[in-house]
Amino acid sequence: MAAPGNRPRAPRSTVGVLAVVAIGVVGVVARFVTRSPLWLDEALSANIAGLGLGSIPEALRHDGHPPLYYFLLHWWMNLFGEGDAEVRSLSGVLAVAALPLAWLVGRRVGGRRVAWATSLLLALSPFAVRYATETRMYALVILLVLAGHLLVRRAVEERDAPLPVLAGVAVVTGALVLSHYWALFLAAAVVGVLAWWGRRPRTERRPVAVRLVLAVAVGGLAFVPWLPSFLEQAAHTGTPWAAPARPTVVLNETIRDFAGGGVRAEAGLLSVALVVLVLLGLLTRDDHGAPAVEHDAAGAGGEGAESSIHLLARPAGSVTGEAAVVTLTLAIGAAVGLVTASAFASRYASVVFPLVLVIGGRGLALVPRGRPALVVGALVVGLSLVGIAGNVVDDRSQAADFAGAIAGGADVERDAVVVCPDQLGPATRRALDEAGLADLALHAYPTLDDGRFVDWYDYAARNDAADPTAVAAELAARVDGAGQLWVVSNPAYRTFVGDCERLIDALTALRGPPSLVLQDGGSRFFEHATLVRFGSAPP
Numbered sequence: 001m002a003a004p005g006n007r008p009r010a011p012r013s014t015v016g017v018l019a020v021v022a023i024g025v026v027g028v029v030a031r032f033v034t035r036s037p038l039w040l041d042e043a044l045s046a047n048i049a050g051l052g053l054g055s056i057p058e059a060l061r062h063d064g065h066p067p068l069y070y071f072l073l074h075w076w077m078n079l080f081g082e083g084d085a086e087v088r089s090l091s092g093v094l095a096v097a098a099l100p101l102a103w104l105v106g107r108r109v110g111g112r113r114v115a116w117a118t119s120l121l122l123a124l125s126p127f128a129v130r131y132a133t134e135t136r137m138y139a140l141v142i143l144l145v146l147a148g149h150l151l152v153r154r155a156v157e158e159r160d161a162p163l164p165v166l167a168g169v170a171v172v173t174g175a176l177v178l179s180h181y182w183a184l185f186l187a188a189a190v191v192g193v194l195a196w197w198g199r200r201p202r203t204e205r206r207p208v209a210v211r212l213v214l215a216v217a218v219g220g221l222a223f224v225p226w227l228p229s230f231l232e233q234a235a236h237t238g239t240p241w242a243a244p245a246r247p248t249v250v251l252n253e254t255i256r257d258f259a260g261g262g263v264r265a266e267a268g269l270l271s272v273a274l275v276v277l278v279l280l281g282l283l284t285r286d287d288h289g290a291p292a293v294e295h296d297a298a299g300a301g302g303e304g305a306e307s308s309i310h311l312l313a314r315p316a317g318s319v320t321g322e323a324a325v326v327t328l329t330l331a332i333g334a335a336v337g338l339v340t341a342s343a344f345a346s347r348y349a350s351v352v353f354p355l356v357l358v359i360g361g362r363g364l365a366l367v368p369r370g371r372p373a374l375v376v377g378a379l380v381v382g383l384s385l386v387g388i389a390g391n392v393v394d395d396r397s398q399a400a401d402f403a404g405a406i407a408g409g410a411d412v413e414r415d416a417v418v419v420c421p422d423q424l425g426p427a428t429r430r431a432l433d434e435a436g437l438a439d440l441a442l443h444a445y446p447t448l449d450d451g452r453f454v455d456w457y458d459y460a461a462r463n464d465a466a467d468p469t470a471v472a473a474e475l476a477a478r479v480d481g482a483g484q485l486w487v488v489s490n491p492a493y494r495t496f497v498g499d500c501e502r503l504i505d506a507l508t509a510l511r512g513p514p515s516l517v518l519q520d521g522g523s524r525f526f527e528h529a530t531l532v533r534f535g536s537a538p539p
Contacts, residue, residue, distance in 0.1 A: 020116070023381070027099065027123030030388045031092040031132035037434070038084055039397035039527040040454070042135035043426035046087045047452045049073035061229050062457045064237035068178040069137035084434075091139040095132030098139070099123060101146040102354070106361050108153050109318055118361030121277075121380070126260030126267070126387025127353060133391060137179050138350040144179065145186070145354045148172040149322075152190065152212060156197070156321070159204050161211040169212060173219025176351070178226060182333055186351040187216055189328035193321055234340070237456040240495055241423070242343035247334040250344050254330065257346035258353060260387030262394075263523060270383040274360055277380075281363030282323050319362055322355040397527040398518075399424075399431035405517050405531060406486050407435045414483030416441040418475060418507075420500040421463070421493045424529055425451025428488055443478070445503060446471055463495040472506030481537035485511065490520065490529040504532070511537050 038046065048059045049070045056070050076090040099119060106118030122128055131138035151168045155161040176183035191213050198209020223230070245253070253261075259271035329352050337344050364380070367373045395401075406417065417432065419425045422444035429442050429451040444451040446466035455462075479485060485507060489500040508514065514532035521528040 023120060023123055028096055030129045031095045032089060033392050034133040035393060036396040037400040037427065037431050038135060039427050040423055043430045044454060045073065045135045046082065047426060049077055050082060057229060061232055062455045064233045064456055066178045066181065066226055068175060069140055087135045088133055091134055092132050094139040094143050095128060098143040098146055101150060105146055105150050105358055108150065109358055110362050110365060113365040114362050117364035118358055121357045121361055124381060124384035124388065126384060126391060127258050129388050130391050131347065131350065138347050141176065141180050141350045142354055144172050144176045145351060149354060155208055155212055159208055161208050166211055166215040169215040170219035173216050174222030177220060177223045180351065182348045182351045185332040186329045187220060188332055189325045191216055192328055193324045236458050239343035240456065240459040242494060244337050244341050245344040250330055250334040253346045254349040258356060261346065262390065264386065264390060266383045266386040270387065273380055273383065277360040277363035278356060280366055281319055281359040284366050319359045322359055326352040326355050395525055397427045398521045398525040398529060399427040401518055402428055402488050402531050403431035403435040403437065407437055410437065410440055410486065411483060412437060412440045414480040415486065416443060416479045416483060417486045417488065418443050418445065419451055420445035420489040420503050421496045422447065422451065422454050423493060424488050424490065426454065427527060443475060448474060460495045466499065468499050468502035469506045472503055472510060476510050483536065485534040487514065487532050488529050507534055511535065
């Protein structure tokens with residue numbers, strides 16, 4: 001028997017393989033696990049996708065998004081069902097499909113070490129996991145950006161743009177601009193960077209750049225049939241739920257939420273680590289002035305040979321093109337937001353998220369092997385796992401708590417639920433249905449519809465014109481006087497200042513003081529509110 005100090009150690013290769021397998025398993029499983037009920041945007045997406053194919057474009061004119069994801073979700077729901085796990089699993093599958101693409105992108109950027117580093121960052125990214133478990137289009141956007149990057153990078157590095165590559169770029173571009181409007185800013189940034197890269201005449205760059213720009217333009221033609229709907233949305237829907245963001249706010253929110261966001265200290269530390277890795281990947285070169293992680297002569301991602309091309313010929317070498325696209329996209333988006341008074345949400349930056357990870361992956365690969373790499377890798381993995389765990393256990397919406405409390409004391413035939421504002425309706429309605437209360441009436445302030453949709457068309461003007469006292473009188477006429485009114489409200493929503501309080505005051509005058517059922521959950525939930533109950537109307 002060997003002495004304790006002389007026990008044989010597992011080969012490093014075996015430990016490495018086991019670590020890769022463990023990270024891969026965690027990354028895949030985490031993309032399908034969350035206990036949270038659907039929140040507003042998710043429930044609204046599922047409700048729109050549940051309409052007939054011919055009705056989806058009309059519904060989106062009142063919602064403010066392009067149609068591709070909703071068509072995909074419609075077909076997915078027809079195949080697999082409409083439960084929370086089923087509607088979210090489409091994003092999970094798309095997110096898993098992005099993992100091998102991240103490896104291929106990293107390999108082309110800087111060889112196998114960059115490939116594994118980029119894959120690690122994506123597999124354990126709290127941001128990527130969040131949107132892999134959300135019924136929204138952002139996992140689709142990340143997948144498409146990775147595919148487009150791979151195609152453009154191949155053409156640029158090999159000075160070759162054959163028809164299959166150009167066709168792929170066109171298809172990806174068309175799919176992106178029909179998935180999210182910020183993809184328009186990404187496409188403009190890519191065109192700008194390619195034009196700058198190929199600006200010198202009579203060089204081998206110029207034909208490749210021209211062909212790629214034309215491919216992006218051809219792909220953009222897919223947006224033309226949707227253009228009338230987009231223009232109507234721009235004029236009548238917009239983003240009334242928040243104020244426009246300054247460029248510094250856009251940058252701050254993007255950096256913070258790429259690391260998971262929220263109030264956890266680990267997210268703040270991970271955002272610092274990600275910024276450091278990005279700077280390392282962007283700025284670091286070896287002692288000879290060449291990129292520290294390079295391609296083989298064929299551009300296939302080997303290590304140790306000199307790179308064949310540096311986009312923009314800047315000091316960072318292999319990732320300056322990505323950095324330029326990220327910077328331009330965010331700058332264009334922030335500028336357009338200010339000009340059009342449109343709000344910003346960090347999820348919009350999913351169009352550049354894969355490029356940020358590629359740069360960060362190069363930075364992680366540049367950390368010296370041995371103990372430094374183990375320490376940095378363990379730090380990134382540990383902080384990321386905390387963010388992933390939060391996504392699994394945290395509830396995004398308080399709606400399930402409301403439904404549970406209402407189920408304990410509601411008379412389905414006589415009672416009714418009121419939500420103020422209507423943005424609380426889709427998640428609350430879905431939670432009530434899941435709790436077996438599908439027959440319980442729900443009325444959404446101010447229009448008193450059934451709460452399944454939010455009509456963003458001229459939203460602020462409609463809310464300003466609403467009279468809470470008149471709405472309360474209409475509720476009294478609709479709801480059986482012997483029944484109870486359960487009111488879910490949050491007065492902090494933009495364009496509803498004072499409305500929900502006045503509605504409750506008017507209902508108090510009609511029915512007497514309400515009793516508190518559930519307190520507003522605050523920061524514990526992304527979507528939160530207070531639940532009160534009004535008893536039967538006095539005789």
